[in-house]
Amino acid sequence: MSTVDAIRAEWTKLRTVVSTPWLVLTAVAAIVGIGAAVTAARDTRGCPTPSTCFEDLPKLSVTGAQYGQIAVVVLAVLILSDEYGTRSITASLAAVPRRWMLYLSKIAVLTAVVAVAGSIGVLASLFVARRILPGNGFNTVNGYRELSLGDEPTLRAVYGTVLYLALVALLSYGVTAVLRDTAGSIATMLVLLYAAPILTRVIDDPVWLRRIDRMSPMSAGLKIQATTALESLSIGPWQGLGVLALWAAGALLAGLLALHLRDA
Amino acid sequence: MTTGRPGFGRLLLSEWTKLRTVRRWTIALLAAPVLTVLVGVQFAVSTEPGSPDSMLAGPDGTWVQDRFHFVHRPLTGDGTVTTQVASTTLDIRVPERDGGEARARDVERPGWTKAGLMLKDGLRPGAPYAAVMVTAGHGVRLQSNFTTDIGGPATGAPTWLRLTRAGSTVSAWQSADGAAWTPVGTVTVPGLPQTVEVGPFVTSPDAVLLQRQFGSLFSMPYQTYTTAVFERTALVSGEPGSGEPPNGWQDHEVNDLAGAQDPPPGTGTGGKQRPSGSPPAEWAGDRLTLTGTGDVAPHTPREDLVKQSLTGVYVGLIAVVAVAVLFVTAEYRRGMLRTTYTATPGRGRVLAAKAMVIGAVAFVIGLVASVVTLLLTGPILREHGFLPPVYPDWSLGDATVLRAVVGSAAVLAAVAVFGLALGAVLRRAAGAVATVIVLIILPQLLASGLPASAGRWLMRLTPGAGFTIQQTRPHYEQITQTCLPEDGCVYDQPWAGFAVVCAYALVTTAVAMWLLRRRDV
Numbered sequence: 176m177s178t179v180d181a182i183r184a185e186w187t188k189l190r191t192v193v194s195t196p197w198l199v200l201t202a203v204a205a206i207v208g209i210g211a212a213v214t215a216a217r218d219t220r221g222c223p224t225p226s227t228c229f230e231d232l233p234k235l236s237v238t239g240a241q242y243g244q245i246a247v248v249v250l251a252v253l254i255l256s257d258e259y260g261t262r263s264i265t266a267s268l269a270a271v272p273r274r275w276m277l278y279l280s281k282i283a284v285l286t287a288v289v290a291v292a293g294s295i296g297v298l299a300s301l302f303v304a305r306r307i308l309p310g311n312g313f314n315t316v317n318g319y320r321e322l323s324l325g326d327e328p329t330l331r332a333v334y335g336t337v338l339y340l341a342l343v344a345l346l347s348y349g350v351t352a353v354l355r356d357t358a359g360s361i362a363t364m365l366v367l368l369y370a371a372p373i374l375t376r377v378i379d380d381p382v383w384l385r386r387i388d389r390m391s392p393m394s395a396g397l398k399i400q401a402t403t404a405l406e407s408l409s410i411g412p413w414q415g416l417g418v419l420a421l422w423a424a425g426a427l428l429a430g431l432l433a434l435h436l437r438d439a
Numbered sequence: 440m441t442t443g444r445p446g447f448g449r450l451l452l453s454e455w456t457k458l459r460t461v462r463r464w465t466i467a468l469l470a471a472p473v474l475t476v477l478v479g480v481q482f483a484v485s486t487e488p489g490s491p492d493s494m495l496a497g498p499d500g501t502w503v504q505d506r507f508h509f510v511h512r513p514l515t516g517d518g519t520v521t522t523q524v525a526s527t528t529l530d531i532r533v534p535e536r537d538g539g540e541a542r543a544r545d546v547e548r549p550g551w552t553k554a555g556l557m558l559k560d561g562l563r564p565g566a567p568y569a570a571v572m573v574t575a576g577h578g579v580r581l582q583s584n585f586t587t588d589i590g591g592p593a594t595g596a597p598t599w600l601r602l603t604r605a606g607s608t609v610s611a612w613q614s615a616d617g618a619a620w621t622p623v624g625t626v627t628v629p630g631l632p633q634t635v636e637v638g639p640f641v642t643s644p645d646a647v648l649l650q651r652q653f654g655s656l657f658s659m660p661y662q663t664y665t666t667a668v669f670e671r672t673a674l675v676s677g678e679p680g681s682g683e684p685p686n687g688w689q690d691h692e693v694n695d696l697a698g699a700q701d702p703p704p705g706t707g708t709g710g711k712q713r714p715s716g717s718p719p720a721e722w723a724g725d726r727l728t729l730t731g732t733g734d735v736a737p738h739t740p741r742e743d744l745v746k747q748s749l750t751g752v753y754v755g756l757i758a759v760v761a762v763a764v765l766f767v768t769a770e771y772r773r774g775m776l777r778t779t780y781t782a783t784p785g786r787g788r789v790l791a792a793k794a795m796v797i798g799a800v801a802f803v804i805g806l807v808a809s810v811v812t813l814l815l816t817g818p819i820l821r822e823h824g825f826l827p828p829v830y831p832d833w834s835l836g837d838a839t840v841l842r843a844v845v846g847s848a849a850v851l852a853a854v855a856v857f858g859l860a861l862g863a864v865l866r867r868a869a870g871a872v873a874t875v876i877v878l879i880i881l882p883q884l885l886a887s888g889l890p891a892s893a894g895r896w897l898m899r900l901t902p903g904a905g906f907t908i909q910q911t912r913p914h915y916e917q918i919t920q921t922c923l924p925e926d927g928c929v930y931d932q933p934w935a936g937f938a939v940v941c942a943y944a945l946v947t948t949a950v951a952m953w954l955l956r957r958r959d960v
Contacts, residue, residue: 194869213888220545238888242881249873256869260772358768358868359463362761365876366474370754372884374478377747383485 181271181280189254189284198253199292202246202340206296210239211303219312226317233322233329234400236304237297237336241397244343247289248364251347254285256357264439274434278352282427285348286341293340297333328402335399335416342416343368345423346392352430367422368393385409392422450783450792457766458796464762468800471755472808478751479812483819488830489741493695495565496828497585498630502740503828505564505585505695506733507642509557510720512687514674515634519603520556522639522672523617524573524596525726527554530664531646537659546646546661550576551919553735554667556602557640558609560631564695569628570640570735571600571611575665580917581611583626585737588917591623596667607631617671638688639669641731647921649891658921664717666730690720694733736918740829741926745843746909748816749809752847753880753906756854759804760875763797763858768868786955790863794856794948801855805848810835813844839911846908846937853937853944854879854902860947864954878943879903886924895924905940908933 189195214235222228258264271277305322313319324330346367351360371391375384388394389410398408398415405411410418458464497503514520529552531543555572569583571591578593579600592613599614607630611623643665647658672688721728767790770776783789813835820830833840854875862871882901886894898904907930914920914931922928930936 194867209885213885216889216893242885245873245877245881249869253869356463356765358761358765358872359467361869361872362467362757362876365873365880366754366757369880369884370478373750373753373880374481376883377482377750378485380485380487383481 185280185284198246198250202243203296206239206243207299209242210300213238214304231403233332233402240336248347251344252351252360255351259355289341289344293337297336332400339396342419342423346426349426349430353433392419454792454796467758467762471758475751475755475808476812479748483816488824495695498567502738503585504734507640508731509640510688511636511638514637517605519675520637521601523599523670525668525670527596527667546648549644552643552665554641558637569609579613581624589624641667641729642733644734664732669727743912745911760858763855764862764871767862771866787952797855798852802848802852805851809844809847843909850905853940856944860951863951898924898929902940902943904936907936
């Protein structure tokens, strides 16, 4: 079986599972819906003066990704854990005996689906934010530029968010390859992602805050969404995404090793 | 296996055996308290107390604020003081850089401005006192020693007020016309000396404006000034004044921020240091115009150390939820449930047994985790300088701390039962785990991005509201606490949130029972 065949087989599996379209839909809806709710909640009336809001508008418009990523995590976990749960992994390995090829073809399909869903989600968020923000006082009269992909930082925030979602999917996939279990993998991923923001809410020692902020996959990775006050970030946008990439690479490697060393 | 209906005890035993013999579940259940304790200790070692403006302690050791404008004269022995508060006006000062006058209109006006009569053991900030006052939004009140607050008639200025001292008992009265008097209440102020200072006082707490900046919500305090006009202030008994006012009334500003020292001698009207910016008292005949700023009230620290130490329960909870869900979905997945139902045909009873087992296990885990966490964080926090009066000493035996500890365990149990029941409803681990965790964790993060009221309702209606039971900070009616939902201010009453999470567990269990009877295995 060639690599293309293996990828095609994985695509067929993924698209025919009932949960896939629902999860993709949930991810897009959460990214756009929650992003719109949070964006609509910001108003220049809450600021000292209408023109001094210090609001990072591109980041605000794609905030929904922080929440929509849960559906991405579930999708990435199920693509592998379902095979272990139903034991169809034995059939899959019989069809594709080279385990790394099975592993990589799942990665290819997963990344493609998440990239497409993520792109739809963030582009729609940006479109919605462009409609909402001027009405809330973030308009040219008060000195705010309209959100535009022509802006280099905005482009980075938007496409960086898609990359972020893809990396979260890969991290989840790697974790699942090690744990094999649906509930365990989802729970582990959610601890990995959300423990940091919960911790940083109660800690006020700046050294520890910075340390946690730049090491945790979610807070570091989401730095890619920042477009203003970059110098005050604990880690730069691309470096932050790099931290998440390291997490993902580590998990993928561990998963591949686990797949090779253990019986299916 | 005996035939017929096995006893419920036997059913519990078999479910307990299933739970404890799966090695992964044991590991996850052990990870939960370890994560909880680690997060708590991490919080303790990385947190330092702020430096509050004042660390004044009241008569009972509570952290208090004591800042007001006082026109006073000595009263020896028993006596009565009467006045008419003719009017009160409020002035909110917003600095020009924050929008000045125009901004002041958006600021929520403080409801606890105070103008009335006070009787105090000298002029030292923090000294015992009793006072009757008319407030902007809470009618006439009788307050003493910072923490006692008794509500009187719900009227505003103009009104007559009277304060009577008899030994250590102080009574307050209110009247519309200065002739027919309504009692407001009576308080005992222990340790009042023979001679106290009495007279009109005015104070005005900060107004608070919620502002969004840099993507977060800030509460900005702005100083306010209340000006009250007092008429015909008279002291019955005590040494009578002679001649024109002030005829013995002295003007003094009690200010805990100026360093708790005795007032300089030779106090008269004017000529004194006024760091607050209030003008001196003005007399026109027996008409006194007095402007004050500050508050005479208990202070509460911004941090709730017990609740924050127990933050790790959120993280440990994720592991418990995962096991609780798997406890039922794993049986569906492996077809094991058919065997279970063959052994115990009563499906509702099986779910009830599972709920009791996982609930009890989660409760024990929560209890152990919270107790160990607090035993470790308490000494670390004290060492870091979280000391009275700002941070009162606490121990596991205190009623509120005990409630936080047992409450955390109970919330964990309720969430575990909720997860189990949702697992039985959805029959899929992924959906159930994700739903429970999303419902509990996400509102905590999302609340800071929404308007404060929407955020508060989001947190009130989701199962995470249960964690309000971890609150140990005292709640005082007589101060306006600006606390945002993301800081844990969801319900004022700690038990209210617990009821919410229990409702989630009970309703989902009921739905699961109903579905179990209707559906095929």
